[in-house]
Amino acid sequence: MTRAALIVAAGRGTRAGRDLPKQWQPLAGRRVIDRTLDALRPHVARVVLVLHPDDMDLGPDGVETVPGGATRAASVRAGLEHLADTGDVPRQVLIHDAARATVPRSVIEAVTAALDAGAPAAAPALPVTDALWTAADGYVTGTKDRTGLYAAQTPQGFDFAAILAAHRAHEGAAADDVAVARAAGLPVAITPGDADNLKITHAADFARAERISGAAMDIRVGTGFDVHRFGPGDHVMLCGVAVPHARGLQGHSDADVGLHALTDALYGALAEGDIGRHFPPSDPQWKGTESHVFLRHAVRLAIERGYRINNMDVTLICEHPKIGPLSRAMRAAIADMTGTAPDRVSVKATTTERLGFTGRGEGIAAQAAVTLMKGPA
Numbered sequence: 001m002t003r004a005a006l007i008v009a010a011g012r013g014t015r016a017g018r019d020l021p022k023q024w025q026p027l028a029g030r031r032v033i034d035r036t037l038d039a040l041r042p043h044v045a046r047v048v049l050v051l052h053p054d055d056m057d058l059g060p061d062g063v064e065t066v067p068g069g070a071t072r073a074a075s076v077r078a079g080l081e082h083l084a085d086t087g088d089v090p091r092q093v094l095i096h097d098a099a100r101a102t103v104p105r106s107v108i109e110a111v112t113a114a115l116d117a118g119a120p121a122a123a124p125a126l127p128v129t130d131a132l133w134t135a136a137d138g139y140v141t142g143t144k145d146r147t148g149l150y151a152a153q154t155p156q157g158f159d160f161a162a163i164l165a166a167h168r169a170h171e172g173a174a175a176d177d178v179a180v181a182r183a184a185g186l187p188v189a190i191t192p193g194d195a196d197n198l199k200i201t202h203a204a205d206f207a208r209a210e211r212i213s214g215a216a217m218d219i220r221v222g223t224g225f226d227v228h229r230f231g232p233g234d235h236v237m238l239c240g241v242a243v244p245h246a247r248g249l250q251g252h253s254d255a256d257v258g259l260h261a262l263t264d265a266l267y268g269a270l271a272e273g274d275i276g277r278h279f280p281p282s283d284p285q286w287k288g289t290e291s292h293v294f295l296r297h298a299v300r301l302a303i304e305r306g307y308r309i310n311n312m313d314v315t316l317i318c319e320h321p322k323i324g325p326l327s328r329a330m331r332a333a334i335a336d337m338t339g340t341a342p343d344r345v346s347v348k349a350t351t352t353e354r355l356g357f358t359g360r361g362e363g364i365a366a367q368a369a370v371t372l373m374k375g376p377a
Contacts, residue, residue, distance in 0.1 A: 003112065004046040004090035005155070006079040009033055009098035010068025011052070022200050023098040024058055028213045032200060034060060035101035035213065040155070043108050044094060046087060050079040073174045077167045084164055093163060095177045096155035099200040102212040103155070110191035111157040120159045121181045124193035125150035152176060153193040162186055218374040220307065222269025226260040229363035236321065236364070239314060239347055240292060240333030245321045249364060252281040256291035258314050258347070261366040262334065263291070265312070266298035269372045270305065292337050299338045307372040309338055313346040317358050317365040323349035 009023045023033045033049070037060060041047060049059050050068040059065040066082040068075030076095060083090060092115050094108070107124045114122035128151055132144040156177045163177065166184035174180045178188050196212045198205060233248015239258035249255035264274045272278070275294050279286045302309065312334065316323050323330075327347045335342040352359045 002046075002088055002090045003044045003092040003094065004048065004083055004160070005040040005044040005094045005096060006048050006050065006076065006083065007033075007036060007040065007096050007098050008050050008068070008072060008075050008079070009036075009052075009055075010050050010075040011072070021052070021055070024055070025206070027101055027200075027206060028210045032101045032209075033098050036096065036098050036103075037063065039101070039103050039105070040094065040096060040108070042105075043112060044090075046083070046090060048079050048082055049098075050075045071173050072176075073167065073170065073172075073180065076177060076180075080160075080164045080167055083160070090160045092157060093160045094155035094157045095163075097199055100154055100197055101200065102209050103153075103197045104194045107153065107192070107194050107197050108155060111155055114189045114191050115157045115159070119187070119189040120162050121157065121178065121186045121188040122191050123156040123176075123178050123188055124153040124191045124197065126153065126193040126195065127151075150190060151193070152178065153197045153199075158186075218307075219310075220269040220372040220374075222265040222267065222370045222372070224261040224264030224266075224268060224274075224368040224370075225365070226257045226264065227357075227363055227365045228255040228257045228260075229357075230361070237291065238316060238321075238323070238326070238364070239330035240337060241326055241329050243321050243326060252287055253279075253289045253294070254291055257364050257366040258316055258330070258368070259291035259295050259334075259337075261368040262312060262314055262370065263294045263298045265368040265370040266295070266302060266309075266372075269370050270298075270301055270307075272298075272301060295334075295337050302372055306374045308374070309340045309344065310371040310373045311344040311346070312338070312340065312368065312370050314348070314366060314368045316347070316349040317352060317367070318349065318363075319351050319354065319359060319361050323347070 024031055027035055048064045048066060051059055051065050053067045056065060066078050069078055111122045111124060128146045128149040132146050133140045134142040163181060166180050170180045170183055181188055198209055200209055228249040228251050230247040231250035235242050236245045236249045237254045237256040260275060267274055279294055330347040331342050331345045334345045357363055358365055
């Protein structure tokens with residue numbers, strides 16, 4: 001059985017703000033209309049876009065387009081007539097709002113299943129579960145019974161010949177195609193809707209649509225490892241905290257092995273090499289530099305590229321000094337340097353059971369892992 005999709009995209013969408021109508025605005029890196037097309041294409045043999053006359057050159061390549069009318073009903077009628085006059089005339093048609101770019105596949109499949117089972121019309125909807133108020137001047141004036149009320153969604157599916165005849169017979173405006181179908185006496189089956197089937201209407205809806213799509217989420221993971229040997233000194237710097245000790249750590253900078261591993265993890269997540277690439281040890285200007293300088297530089301790179309730090313985990317590997325009593329202070333220091341909440345910073349320690357150079361007390365090693373995220377919070 002042939003099936004077509006008719007996507008209505010002729011509106012101006014002024015309530016969504018910005019300079020372009022909402023169907024042409026970006027959503028998670030792609031236009032709203034392109035995401036809508038991707039959702040419908042797997043379920044149909046033909047796709048027709050109904051566009052505003054001024055937007056005819058904006059349609060994606062390889063997609064049938066037709067200019068819309070002054071009302072939604074007129075635009076749908078134009079699309080139906082195009083399907084009837086060109087190519088293979090479908091047996092079924094799904095009429096969908098271009099602004100519903102996050103429609104789940106399950107919603108579409110429920111509509112098509114109802115049509116295949118013999119329903120002349122089917123449409124998704126959600127039962128109204130919230131209390132309904134009437135209002136005036138910003139104050140509640142009463143309540144309405146929500147029993148039997150549903151919030152309508154699209155795609156609304158129809159027997160093609162039946163809905164074409166209904167639109168040809170319909171005069172005036174209509175809330176949607178279900179209203180046109182019912183005016184023609186067609187029974188309309190209600191299929192399950194989905195809260196994620198959001199119709200982008202206001203500017204704030206774009207953020208929610210991005211969270212639903214998940215397509216904007218870019219997750220980066222980086223790891224770092226560093227080692228410094230013991231030498232003369234009376235303290236060691238570990239994760240930004242001066243820890244009293246009989247020996248110090250040797251290095252070109254302050255030899256904070258924990259911050260070095262963490263910084264390399266950040267650079268790694270960004271594919272930016274390591275500390276030596278940005279602060280060469282051969283350059284005397286960095287001699288004795290406090291390691292928070294390196295860490296802050298890596299964090300700044302991440303922020304400039306639009307990433308936020310989701311979490312950080314540092315493991316210090318040594319026999320001495322004891323890290324446990326100082327881990328809270330170390331977490332707080334890293335949180336302050338990176339602008340990250342302390343509950344997203346982990347600092348812990350382990351030993352090598354007296355094996356290897358750390359077991360012999362010759363130095364301290366550290367490893368770190370970082371997760372960076374770009375996209376909806």
